[in-house]
Amino acid sequence: MRLARSASSLAAVRLMIARCTVDYDGRLQAPLPPAVRLIMVKADGCVAVHADGGAYKPLNWMNAPNRLVIDEAAGVWSVTAPGRSDSLVIRIEEILHDSTHEMGTDPGLRKDGVEAQMQALLAENPDAIEDGFILVRREFPTAIGPVDLLCRDASGNAVAVEVKRNGEIDGVEQLTRYLHYLNSDPSLAPVRGVFVARTIKPQAKVLAADRSIDCVEVDYDELRGIESPELRLF
Amino acid sequence: MRLARSASSLAAVRLMIARCTVDYDGRLQAPLPPAVRLIMVKADGCVAVHADGGAYKPLNWMNAPNRLVIDEAAGVWSVTAPGRSDSLVIRIEEILHDSTHEMGTDPGLRKDGVEAQMQALLAENPDAIEDGFILVRREFPTAIGPVDLLCRDASGNAVAVEVKRNGEIDGVEQLTRYLHYLNSDPSLAPVRGVFVARTIKPQAKVLAADRSIDCVEVDYDELRGIESPELRLF
């Protein structure tokens, strides 16, 4: 029997434990010799082949949108993607488990503590970076990308602020580039830099010091406290 | 009943479909309201909570090594990591499916990458970068890491070549550091730089131009054609 369908029409997850071989061919080739693995097909059509270990990442996969063609008789699953040039072929030798489960749509995930929120909080409270700071603009545009925050300090000088969740050496490099560009603009120069993060790696601090960039480590919970002063009344 | 164990002692994958809420607290906070989800526990102890869609990435997860404590009566799974400061708590409201499957160890995945070949192809055909280029050395060593290709151009000057699959701003930074180092060596200086990639982002081009670094976009298939002239006979 040959069964073809757009996987997105399947409003459920299918879980199969099977001895199988797998071959992915796309930007690279990644073949898998025979072994028992978990094959997961989600409602959106994505297919993932998991081993019993190795974190959450599957050994092989195909993201949606794609087309899943199952040849039950031959035990061959072919996953192809319209408009893309990659494919996944699963050859099933022995099925040890096969079940399908309705799950409905997920209400979704909210994430707190990411860089975007930190930047927003700091934009509302530039004082948390340094006393007297005033925000000029968020996402100040330059030819090499937007500067997170452009401020003026208590003395009225321009300050470029780079915000990261985890401060590493790349962030210092990034800020250095911005400073180079901003300081080539006579209407802004001199511009100094401040590197703000929840934590800053020692190497990043060394590099920043070498470039006369100030480092500020901010407490995210405290920042939220500043942002919501009503919570502090109790 | 209270059941505690090192998850790594469980040599199988456990699959549960359940209505549940999930809370991750670590580098960020990511709570999930009640819904039906797939909970997967692998032999290495990692726990992943999947929705029925959204590619292969779970909504929430905890990587191994960790400690899974299941309070069956209360329906609470607590995953904590010794030595790390993050945790995952799953509160199960209704179990719709629960099965455990032996899978054994996977022989593993071999990846035949397209990317690593680019450097080799260019090393064999420096002309593809610029007419008259001659290879001095691949992976030319410096104190700050190996330069992908060191060449001499038609005029006999040294050229440092950085090869990327996708040319982004980081690659320009990397090449800049190499050039700084190489030009401090009187026996090599002056050394110019060429940034080679399949595609180069506009921002990377701007930065490269600013640093007098040439950009070359190469066609990978064409490169392979050059490398295998016998294919061109037909």
Added chain:
DNA sequence: CCATAAATGTCGATT
């Protein structure tokens, strides 16, 4: 739809 930057990135190699 393209382009860019963030990510609980993950993963492996190397110091």
Added chain:
DNA sequence: AATCGACGTTTATGG
């Protein structure tokens, strides 16, 4: 343990 670079990165976001 920490750092660096690559990834079939994947994913979200803004133009």
